[in-house]
Amino acid sequence: MSNSDDDNDNIPGTTAVRLQINVSKLERYLVLRISGFKTPLKIRQFKNGQSNPTYLLIDANKKYYVLRKKPPGNLLSKKAHAVEREFKILDALGRNTDVPVPKVYFLCEDDEILETPFYIMEYLNGRIFGYDDWYSAIYTLVKLHSVDYKSIGLENYGNPSGFYSRQIHSLFKVSEAQAATIDDENNKVGSLPRLNDMIQWFKNNEISDDTSIIHGDFKVDYYLEFINWIVFRNWELSTIGHPLSDLANLLMNFFTKEIPGSPLIGLRDVKNLPIPSTELIQAYCEKSGRQYPIPRFEFAIAFSFFRTAVILQGIAARIARKQASSAKAHTYAKLFKNVALMGLEIIDQSAVKSKV
Incomplete structure (x- = not known):
């Protein structure tokens, strides 16, 4: 298992990958699930995100995505790290209301891909508030x-x-x-x-x-x-x-x-x-x-x-x-x-x- 990540790519708010994921499996899965997605994939991990590991994905077309997944291993609480709930609310609000939320692409609950459930959403540039x-x-x-x-x-x-x-x-x-x-x-x-x-x-x-x-x-x-x-x-x-x-x-x-x-x-x-x-x-x-x-x-x-x-x-x-x-x-x-x-x-x- 390796990550196609360049440590010299200092994208603000991210670091080199700290919690490793299987890039090869993820690439094969995303090619089938996201129209226009192109390999190879570059991955960075966001600095914040105390609960669920969160990654910035950059495909060969330089298109950015965000992946959020449950952490590995046995969890203290079955109710914590509920990425399935995150996906459900974002999907419902995005399709039916004008509440500002990012687009979500899909939820994967197959542990064979990244060992724990995850979902993919669009990457949006942040806005600075005064x-x-x-x-x-x-x-x-x-x-x-x-x-x-x-x-x-x-x-x-x-x-x-x-x-x-x-x-x-x-x-x-x-x-x-x-x-x-x-x-x-x-x-x-x-x-x-x-x-x-x-x-x-x-x-x-x-x-x-x-x-x-x-x-x-x-x-x-x-x-x-x-x-x-x-x-x-x-x-x-x-x-x-x-x-x-x-x-x-x-x-x-x-x-x-x-x-x-x-x-x-x-x-x-x-x-x-x-x-x-x-x-x-x-x-x-x-x-x-x-x-x-x-x-x-x-x-x-x-x-x-x-x-x-x-x-x-x-x-x-x-x-x-x-x-x-x-x-x-x-x-x-x-x-x-x-x-x-x-x-x-x-x-x-x-x-x-x-x-x-």
């Missing part, structure tokens, strides 16, 4: 949440009720399994701080139910070096769920404090921001017809920190199992306790206010 374009992101989110998911064939894409309670229960179990993961030196990944306190607070303060398609990972990339990149790429966490989970995820950086030496984008303590989070929340409410201010929005923000902490803990677990796909995995994995503590800070502040 502060004013936060509103564009907000309005795109409203457009997604306004889609009638039943009318585009996604009525079975997720449970239409109880999103937060199901997520909290599932993430708690996942976190416990990840915490117990042991590396080659017999060291455990370790638990989130005050996990039981956090879970109990969520149970006592859950917000009213609501339902829409949610992206699940719609955000300013939490770890990029530049604040003016908006990322709308990974649909792995998409489902039918609570729309406020997307809004909180998008605005999470406004509630994040900067940690010196880490790649976190922390805006919480930045003074005189051109656009404060309150204006963006108000814009979302005006476009979506939701009440402003949003009652107990701190619940949605605290949940975003909790979920992100579990995701980062999962990276640490994959490192321990030698399944990590990102070039920066070790940097991200160290942050899960810090991120959990930021969520706990919101929870503790809420508890203090409720006693006043």
Whole structure:
């Protein structure tokens, strides 16, 4: 197994292939599935993509494609790394709505090709966003949440009720399994701080139910070096769920404090921001017809920190199992306790206010 990759080809955002795939099998398969595809194939791997290995494919016609696949080996969670779900939502939105998504070509569930399921989509040049374009992101989110998911064939894409309670229960179990993961030196990944306190607070303060398609990972990339990149790429966490989970995820950086030496984008303590989070929340409410201010929005923000902490803990677990796909995995994995503590800070502040 080899990869037709030139290490000197420094395509921005990519590295040489880190998790190897069988290029010969892939070339033969793509020739049959994509009209006009021509070998030989050049492959690079994207630097980001903590969960599913993601590759840039360049055929002999210099046409670019993106391949996303499940990681190799036994996985901690059967629900994680759901590239099949990513394909389903992208295909449905692309064919039936004006929500901006890349074209998907096909889903391959035959493990004989690359050992795990994968799909191919088009490669699109990214767009740089400045502060004013936060509103564009907000309005795109409203457009997604306004889609009638039943009318585009996604009525079975997720449970239409109880999103937060199901997520909290599932993430708690996942976190416990990840915490117990042991590396080659017999060291455990370790638990989130005050996990039981956090879970109990969520149970006592859950917000009213609501339902829409949610992206699940719609955000300013939490770890990029530049604040003016908006990322709308990974649909792995998409489902039918609570729309406020997307809004909180998008605005999470406004509630994040900067940690010196880490790649976190922390805006919480930045003074005189051109656009404060309150204006963006108000814009979302005006476009979506939701009440402003949003009652107990701190619940949605605290949940975003909790979920992100579990995701980062999962990276640490994959490192321990030698399944990590990102070039920066070790940097991200160290942050899960810090991120959990930021969520706990919101929870503790809420508890203090409720006693006043």
